[in-house]
Amino acid sequence: MNIERPTNWREDFNRRFEENGPWDSWSLYKMSYEIEKMNLIPEFSGLQAPKFLTNLQILPHQLEAAKTVIEKMNGKAILGDEVGLGKTIEAGLILKEYMIRGLVKKALILVPASLQNQWVTELNVRFFIPAIPYRKNTPLDHYDVVIMSMDTAKKSPHREKIYEQDYDMIIIDEAHKLKNHKTQIYEFVQSLKKKFCLLLTATPIQNDVFEIFYLVSLLKPGHLGNFETFQSSFSATKHSLKEEKYLKELVNQVMVRNRRQDTGIEWTNRKVQTIPVHFTEEEREVYDMLYNLKNVSSVFSSSFTMVTLLKEMCSSKEATYLTLKKMLEKCITKEEIDYIEEIINKLMYLEVNSKAEKVLEIVEQCNEKVLIFTEYRATQAYLQWYLNTKGISSVLFNGKFSKSKRDWVKQLFRERDQVLIATESGGEGINLQFCHHVINYDLPWNPMKIEQRIGRVHRLGQEEDVHIYNLAIENTIEQKILDLLGDKINVFEKVVGDLDDILAT
Amino acid sequence: MFAPQVHEYLRTFFHETNCEIESDEGYMLTVQLTIDIDKKIMNRPFYWQYIETTGSPPNPARLTLITDRSKIDNPFMGEIIHFGSRRLNQIFKATKELGAFVQMYEKVQQAENGNRSTLTPYLCVNYKISYYCDQTKEKMYSLGINLVNGNIHDDFHESVCNLNLTNEPTENIYCLPYIIKPHRGLERLDEMIQSIVQNDDHSWAQEAKMRWEKEQEVLDYFYEGVEEKPESYEIEKKALEERFNPRIKVEIINGGLFYLKS
Incomplete structure (x- = not known):
């Protein structure tokens, strides 16, 4: 195996020997040796980061999650804890560990814009990781740990600038935003080199089982097979699963998921x-009229609009009115206009x-x-x-x-x-x-x-x-x-x- | 490293680097940095670049460092410093730079018959070996070679660090001349460390390669039957290599010449 010997100590020593100095302080020499010894990483396994993180109380389930990701999942995982258990802490711990171990130097953290500053503070204050928030002209070459909003990252020229960098670790918060493989952000992340990678989401499935397929395929393409095999073995229709147990096992190989009740912390119930809730007679009348809209005109045949209207009617007349008003503009025949105006009229008179x-x-x-x-x-x-x-x-x-x-x-x-x-x-x-x-x-x-x-x-x-x-x-x-x-x-x-x-x- | 140890460390560091400690309460100390130390630990290259290009009078920082915040009422009196904090890491780094090369002589008592004592020259190198794959393990070796007879000793640092050493030879001593030149000694130590590495247990590297192969198979499965593999396949493949490919690094922490009683 190739051995790197990255030091110019040898030439420097030989020169000092020829010139008889200058020689350094014996105390500093001994201190330097002691510091190296203290910071030595004696084992492949185990975590070094906690001893450096004196500002942080790490909970047992967070420590366990970090260990599992590093030792068993080889540094690529979905952190799927339930909301509020500290996924950010787990991610910070893993990042810190890899930085201490010299395996990660540059890291990119993609988050929703609203969480950018929170991440910057967490990493700097709690983990002593010098992370900076990405702004329009931040030179990426100069900063090792950068926190960027997903919406910025996926667009030109930022995406090209990111591709030029060589990141050792990618962390994506609220990763359920990547559930749809046809989106720009999904394509962007797919083409990003992911040496070490963490996807944070409490909700790896929101609507159907394909979401987990796409999420895992981003992290570890092939782990759940390719699309054809996945489709044929796991989903006859979108909601009924045949081999759920097997799938669950596969998913758990790349996902850590703590639930509140297994954290050992006392949770409130x-x-x-x-x-x-019962509609009043008047409300019911309007609701039924809305329901009937699709029989009145083809303008209302779109099921999406219908569903929106009905949901809005269940919410408030104010919400309903805004949509109706917009629909009125699309109406042509008198019959259509009359019908909608009648609804609006009734709507206005609703008191309760x-x-x-x-x-x-x-x-x-x-x-x-x-x-x-x-x-x-x-x-x-x-x-x-x-x-x-x-x-x-x-x-x-x-x-x-x-x-x-x-x-x-x-x-x-x-x-x-x-x-x-x-x-x-x-x-x-x-x-x-x-x-x-x-x-x-x-x-x-x-x-x-x-x-x-x-x-x-x-x-x-x-x-x-x-x-x-x-x-x-x-x-x-x-x-x-x-x-x-x-x-x-x-x-x-x-x-x-x-x-x-x-x-x- | 607990608060008292950090404090002791800072005290020695500033003392050794000629920074004047203006006050020292045991949990907090105020120190006037020298220009050299300011550049090493304050992380403000642009300031120093500005001072030097404009020829303005330099104003190195005066720092108040709090090592035990439990003893402080007002945390804004200074900068809290503790194990893991960035400032301390910078000081560690400076220590490494400023404590890299030594030349030390063992102190000897005046012999009764007035004869001079003989000291034998040694070259010591402290190595750090790092094994990297998707995980890391490090080892330290302190090797010292007797520059007269060529014998190599293990744990050299441990055997000298408690001796009474000075950086100037006392008058009553006689240093044996080198038979082996220091730069040859260095080569021999490098060969020694190389053979230590080669004879070490490298099952870790085998295991990393197995993990690598397994993940490569999974990746290939994803693109099975795809004639022209997209760029993302190559990117993933490269990422696997970077993550799992085992590497070894041998670094020198520090070292120097030691003249010791035989």
Whole structure:
């Protein structure tokens, strides 16, 4: 085997010998030897990083995860812990270990833009890794550890600049954003050299089993076979799996997944309830009219639009109105226009929002901090107004907020307002352990989104049992969503592993 | 390395590098750096470049380092330094640079009959061997060669580090002349370390190659039947090689000439 001897010590020594000096201090010489001895890596296995990380309390499951990735998975893995167990800590630990061992010098960390600064702080403060956030003109040659938003990385000229570098390690946070192999970001990551690679996601399957196939194929192409073999052996149809057990085993060879209950930490309970809501007669009438739209005109035949409208009607008239208004512009015949105008008319006269009343009931009953999630901005605004008329103060949150605005909103919610109303995209990157009531005002199609929502409050540091209220209006599309969510959770549990409660059982 | 050890280390380091310690409470110390040490541990090359090109008067930093923050009320009084922190790593690195070559003489008592004592020359080299694949293991060897008879000794550093040594020969000694020139001695030590490496157990490298082959098979399976393999195949293949291909590195930590009583 080839032996590298990277040192010019020899020439330097010979010169000093010829010139009789200069010679160094004996104390420094001895200190240097002692430091080398202290930092020596005596075994291939085991972790060196923890002894350097005096600022950090590492939990046993995090240590175990790092060891498994390094020793058993050879440094390429999906970190799939449930939300709130510290995947960032695990990733930092692994990166640090490889840096200490001299195996990683340059590392690229791709994250959603909203989490960029959080990563920079974590790595610098807790891990003493000099990571910098990538801005437009950051010279990549000059920095070894760079944190970049995925949206920036995938675009020119940034992607070309990244390809020019030779990264030893790639870390991707919220890696479920790569579930679709037809996206630009997927192609970008696919063509990136991944020597050591970590994909962080609590939700490796969101909708169907192909997502895990694409994710694993990014990490280790071939591990789940190629597309044809995977399709023929694991999926007759998208939701019923034949060889789930085998697939689960394969997936677990490249994935570490800690669940709250196996961390040895005392977790508070989740109390999940489905709260049925009844429409008033007037609301029902509008809903039925909307349902009928597809029989009225071909303008409304797209099932996507229909589903949107029905979901919106289950949310608020404000949300529904905006979509209807847009549709009205597309209508041509008088019949179509009349029908929509009639709906809008009826909509305007609605005085009661049954679901909002239910929210009020829950908020008043628990009399504590409540986090409400809705899918629609219009509903968000309406709920704030409605609660305000009942004397309940609230603050709004969405994912486009900057870091400082997030912190401000969090502080208002902690100190002033009883309710925080967030939209879906506000889910990531805000932690609210001081609150333990979550209302899912609208249900998304994807169960993992609910898990992410609950994860905002049910995480390390939560001291109370967490109450989750899933609101669903009876005999509407929301009933169907509930059933479908159940099916999807089923697929996840068969392939990835059990999930904490998301829906009431 | 706990707080008191870090403190002791800093104290010795600054003392040895002629940086004036202005105050030292045992958990916090304030030190005026020299220009040379500032350049080595403050990480501000642009400042020094500016000073040197403009000929401005240099102003090396004055540092207050806190080694035990539990004894401090106000953490803003200085920089907290501890094992693992970047500043300490920079100081370690500076130590390595400034403690690389020595020439030391053993101190001897004046012999009663007035005869001079004889000292034998040795060359010592401290090596670090690193084995790399997707994992790492390191070993240290301290080898010393007697430059008169050519014998090579193990654990040389351990055997000399507690002797009473000085960097100037005392008057009452006589140093034997080299039979083996130091640069030849160095070559012999290099040959020795080479043979130590070659005779070591290298099952780790075999195992790494097996892991490599296994992963290569998985990769090939993914592209089975694809006539013209895309670029991503080559990229993956290269990444596998970089991750698993076993390598060995032999570094010299430091070394020097030692004149010792036989």
